[in-house]
Amino acid sequence: MKKAxxxxxxxxxxxxxxxxxxxxxxxxxxxxxxxxxxxxKGEEMMDKxxxxxxxxxxxxxxxKFIDVVxxxxxxxxxxxxxxxxxxxxxxxxxxxxxxxxxxxxxxAQWVELYRSAGEKLFFNTKAVLSAD
Numbered sequence: 001m002k003k004a005x006x007x008x009x010x011x012x013x014x015x016x017x018x019x020x021x022x023x024x025x026x027x028x029x030x031x032x033x034x035x036x037x038x039x040x041k042g043e044e045m046m047d048k049x050x051x052x053x054x055x056x057x058x059x060x061x062x063x064k065f066i067d068v069v070x071x072x073x074x075x076x077x078x079x080x081x082x083x084x085x086x087x088x089x090x091x092x093x094x095x096x097x098x099x100x101x102x103x104x105x106x107x108a109q110w111v112e113l114y115r116s117a118g119e120k121l122f123f124n125t126k127a128v129l130s131a132d
Contacts, residue, residue, distance in 0.1 A: 001029065001072070005037045010061075012068045019072050031074050038069055038076050046084045053092040056110050063113045066120040082121050089118065089129050097130075 001022070004015045022029060045065055049058045069076055093114060099107035118125040 001034055002037055005034070005041055010041075010065060010068065012064055015068050016071050022073055029074060034072075034074050035076050038072065038074065039078070039081075041065065042069070042076070042078070042081045043084075046081050050084055050088065053088060054110075056106060056113070059110060059113050059117070063117045063120075066117050070120055078121055082123070085118060085121055085123070086128060088114075089123075093129055 001015070001018050004011060004018060021027075042062075042065060045058070045062045049055070049062055052058055093111070096107045096110045096114070100111045115125045115129060118128065
């Protein structure tokens with residue numbers, strides 16, 4: 001599990017398979033070190049997204065990462081990732097929402113991915129992300 005999350009190209013199917021095996025065999029994990037690796041990877045991904053918020057491939061990769069993390073039997077402390085998400089939600093998100101309302105399909109896709117990632121990060125997106 002550690003190696004799967006440490007690799008640059010995260011293989012979601014491999015991680016989900018490992019996670020399924022862990023659950024099936026009721027294997028004890030080194031949760032502390034795995035949580036650290038997962039958290040750091042998420043923080044790095046969010047930092048890249050903050051640096052290039054218009055890069056939909058970064059957002060898509062982050063969304064995929066969060067989706068995979070939800071399948072892992074480890075409680076991850078998302079607070080720094082959540083803080084960065086909230087910050088983007090109060091700034092960058094509004095720009096994409098406006099473009100989306102103007103008919104920009106890529107912006108609409110960005111908005112949908114961003115909202116979905118927020119829900120996976122335990123946000124009440126209707127309350128956090130403005131609809132105006």
